[in-house]
Amino acid sequence: MLGAAVDAALTGPYHRIMALNLADGRKVWLKRAERLTGRMRLQKGDGAKGFARERDGLHILGQAGLPAAPILAEGPDWFVTPDLGPTLRHLMWDHSGDIVPVFAAAGTALARLHLQSYRHGRPAIRDFCWNGADIHFIDLERFSPVKSDPRGLALDLLMFAHSLVADGFRVPDPVPLHNAALTAYRDLAPGIWAQAQTTAAWLRWLTPITRLKSGSRDFRAFGPTLGLFSRDRG
Ligand SMILES: Nc1ncnc2c1ncn2[C@@H]1O[C@H](COP(=O)(O)OP(=O)(O)O)[C@@H](O)[C@H]1O
Ligand SMILES: [Mg+2]
Incomplete structure (x- = not known):
């Protein structure tokens, strides 16, 4: 069939x-x-x-x-x-019911991947599906079978956070979704989270450049993404 x-x-x-x-x-x-x-x-x-x-x-x-x-x-x-259900971008933009647990499950799924030292390559929320019970990764075109060091994993995490922020511009209150995803990640993989904080502190030097192209959602998301990894947030 x-x-x-x-x-x-x-x-x-x-x-x-x-x-x-x-x-x-x-x-x-x-x-x-x-x-x-x-x-x-x-x-x-x-x-x-x-x-x-x-x-x-x-x-x-x-x-x-x-x-x-x-x-x-x-x-x-x-x-x-x-069929693995709608993507998390779809759910963020158009949903009924409570999707906070779905975003927590996405953070957990990414942390589990990273704890085995694999990186997705571009873990944007449009490449995570939710079938009502589980998260699945789709679209692994940038995947590498070579295991990654913590710095590479931290960059993967930063890309994930960036997609949460960039796609979140379209909705009134994305913060609970960001928090659910990132808290779940951090609970499971605190070491990689700490590495991402270090990387984010370095990348902050680039923030003024991203203001030059402020019309783009991706550029606009840069500064706020780094803010999510600020050490002051505790
Ligand atoms: N197994 C699947 N279950 C549900 N939706 C899927 C599945 N595979 C692809 N899609 C849908 O098709 C879109 C494009 O597929 P994707 O693998 O991300 O290719 P592309 O490289 O074109 O982004 C996804 O964003 C998603 O909406
Ligand atoms: Mg895709």
Whole structure:
């Protein structure tokens, strides 16, 4: 059943990512290697390499018992994952009910990854899914199978915090979500948290530069992100 749906999609027009509704009611996602040409290839790198990195990363993390999207089927340039629910960015922007525990679960999931010395590569909240029970990581295109030192893990944590802040500009009161995610992380991985505080103190030198491009959400988030790691906050 899965095979037939995948075959049909693969012979149809190219889409990098596609939701497939199977005849038995299940929904799955088909992801294919990026087809980049010319200038885009120079800017974004080789699509096949990113694809292989992601697929291998999902396998490695799955085997390590970490919450990455499970691969249901794969071919040389595609794989299928089950529907893992909305992303945390979706939930932050549009939700009903209490999502504070979901953000705490995301902080815990990232800390568990880091305690095994793996970094996600770009743990933005748009690349975490919540299926109602568990968090899963998707989109591991920048994953490295090489274990990281604490400084690399701290940078991963800073990227996570940055995405919480940047996506939070769109909602009235994001602070409880930031706190839930970061407190849960810190409770589980205080050593990496402390390293991130040190890194953040250094990066503070760059804050004036980010004001030059204040229109961009990513730049605007820079200073407030570092503020979350201030030692004065205790
Ligand atoms: N297994 C999945 N479960 C739920 N949503 C998914 C899944 N895989 C992909 N998506 C959705 O598709 C979007 C794009 O997929 P992603 O793997 O992040 O690719 P991209 O590299 O294009 O960002 C995600 O942000 C998410 O909304
Ligand atoms: Mg993505």
